[in-house]
Amino acid sequence: MQVILLTGFAPFGGERSNPSWEVASQLDRRGFDGFEVRAVRLPVNCRRASAAVIQAINTLAPAAVVGLGQAGGRPVLSLEKIAINLADPHPERESDGGVKGKPIIGGAPDAYFSRLPLSSILRTLKRNDIPASISLSAGVYVCNTVMYSALHTLRRRRTPAGFIHLPFEAAQAARHRAVASMSLVTMLAGVEIALKTTARMLQR
Numbered sequence: 728m729q730v731i732l733l734t735g736f737a738p739f740g741g742e743r744s745n746p747s748w749e750v751a752s753q754l755d756r757r758g759f760d761g762f763e764v765r766a767v768r769l770p771v772n773c774r775r776a777s778a779a780v781i782q783a784i785n786t787l788a789p790a791a792v793v794g795l796g797q798a799g800g801r802p803v804l805s806l807e808k809i810a811i812n813l814a815d816p817h818p819e820r821e822s823d824g825g826v827k828g829k830p831i832i833g834g835a836p837d838a839y840f841s842r843l844p845l846s847s848i849l850r851t852l853k854r855n856d857i858p859a860s861i862s863l864s865a866g867v868y869v870c871n872t873v874m875y876s877a878l879h880t881l882r883r884r885r886t887p888a889g890f891i892h893l894p895f896e897a898a899q900a901a902r903h904r905a906v907a908s909m910s911l912v913t914m915l916a917g918v919e920i921a922l923k924t925t926a927r928m929l930q931r
């Protein structure tokens with residue numbers, strides 16, 4: 728059976744969990760319209776995560792790649808539109824506006840657009856009462872690095888690939904002061920819609 732690679736991340740920044748892995752691990756081995764999900768957990772380190780996603784792509788030869796990551800503080804599911812060829816291993820610089828960073832892959836294009844069917848995914852999410860929006864920046868940290876690495880690796884095959892940022896889950900937000908969150912159940916339903924919509928596009 729053809730595979731859809733679904734990646735999530737380990738917890739970072741003092742959090743006990745990462746909703747991206749909570750969701751991805753629950754969907755491992757699930758079937759969607761003739762495709763089987765394989766969940767892979769990535770380390771929160773730009774260089775190692777890039778190598779790990781490229782290795783997973785080379786091993787599994789997926790028909791599509793959907794990356795998931797936590798964007799603590801964002802209120803809705805963020806369907807990332809663009810990955811840029813820039814990585815800054817210091818996330819605090821991004822929030823301070825002092826981004827430095829280096830190209831993820833020297834000599835490669837500055838950016839790639841998501842090849843997931845973002846408009847249909849967004850439409851279906853909204854129809855199912857799941858808050859989501861298209862995001863024009865995946866940041867310059869590990870999530871952007873993974874999205875860029877996947878899109879670059881699969882550029883000739885034109886394999887659908889992209890990334891979705893998830894808010895904190897409710898239990899994480901309970902340990903912060905007044906920050907946006909979403910229940911894991913809603914995020915899971917949202918990612919299922921993204922996978923189903925992608926699987927349908929592949930069948931056409």
Ligand code: PCA
Pocket residue numbers: 736739745747771795796797798865866867868869870871
């Ligand atoms: N979010 C971070 C890295 C890992 C994760 O889950 C990011 O947005 O880059």
